[in-house]
Amino acid sequence: MHSTLAFVRDAQADRADRTDRLVTHRSANRLADDPSIADFRADRIAGDTNARSLADLPSAQSGAAARVDGAFDTLEYLVGVNLARLRAERQFSLDALARASGVSRAMLAQVESARSVPSIKVLCKVAAALKVSVSAFLRRHAVSGFEHLPADRASRRVSADGRYSARALYPEDGPAAAEFHELRIAPLHTEPGTRRAPGTTVNLVVSEGTLEVSVHDRRQLLATGDAIVFDADQPHSLRNPGDTEARVFRVTLNAETPPRWAVPLAGEIRNAGDTRPAASVQPI
Template sequence: MDATVDTDTDTNAAPHSPEAFDALEQLVGVNLARLRAERQLSLDALARASGVSRAMLAQIESARSVPSIKVLCKVAAALKVSVAAFLRRHATNGFEHLPAERSTRVVSANGRYSARPLYPNDESAVAEFHELRIAPLHTEAGVRRAPGTTVNLVVSDGTLEVSVHDRRQLLATGDAIVFDADQPHSLRNPGDTEARAFRVTLRAETPPRWDVPAAGATREEAVRDRALD
């Protein structure tokens, strides 16, 4: 049984709707104000350090303006954070502590396999990070994911046999493997003690649509066919 949660942070607002932009302005503003306060910087001090005017910084913090990437890069450099720090939703203090005793561990029906999410699972994530536990002599079939999804797995304790289609790879403690998760795959613990592993699942990116006109087709025909698709 796999522990994956897919949720949207704002299911009511379309990606390019006015509501979505308002939410983005608010998010960037709140995070900028928090980061500046943590560093005990005044607006004037941050303006001098970043080269961004005090007026612009005040507009960003009050959610009256969405800054350009260039402006955000300047401010991020001055605050010594990544640009992504302005877009955090799950970590109001810049980090989120995930105590082991309060974690949600998903256990298979027979109790011989479990997965614990090691990332905030209340919002959609490009990468999923799990701790796995596999009982002795147990085989757990993997859940096939969308094409382009990859798994990076490292064994932290014991041994694991990873099967992808009809190919098998035995992993000892410390060994790692990367494989395509859209293929039939499974994990087997061949040992007589519990095996543990850490798994990172990288979700597939939506590929661009490459429109290749049929031989002899005109550009207008290609556009028409794309609209009907």
């Protein structure tokens, strides 16, 4: 007779094999565009361990998005989807990737199904086997591996007089460590810059025309092909001194903002003779 534990293990192995076959035999593009995969990951994050085939997943779509909550759940989902996509693109089975990376098949299956977040050491091993950077597992555009930004649908900010415009060349759906814009400045127009947080750096390169950059009381004239880097927490402005439109590319590296921490009040600090656990310091 089989023990209860044996049946549980058999069911888990069967589910892992079905998922492995589906991920391995689908092309990377189909995997990227298949909403059932995303719903499957979200469902596993919610802790649903019922044996279900991917064909059954559309019935659970309505509640999947609401269940992807919390930073750690999102991280599990992101790493899992990325691993599944990268493995499919390279046509690795779970067993093949386990042999190439030295990471067990069971661990890889848990990561892909968003049941655990691997350590940095494990991620490094898997990344080396897949020939990618560790950061590839943390990309927010994970499902497709890239994000197309058509010029005709790009976000563009235009000044009231229409003589200055900035087009975003990066996804603006959330906070970004770096921002990339295309600027167009009409002849003889001056555009005041927005002062940013200390530690923010701006890098400009002139693609067409000329540009005069003023930082405090210092001015620098840039010709086509010239570049400049300056701290964006200073007063600055951009002026086109020419008689043709200037085209400039701007990269903004945002300052690192460490998390704020809730410091215990004086009355909450444990006395020397108090044996109760000290209050933990939590980010807010």
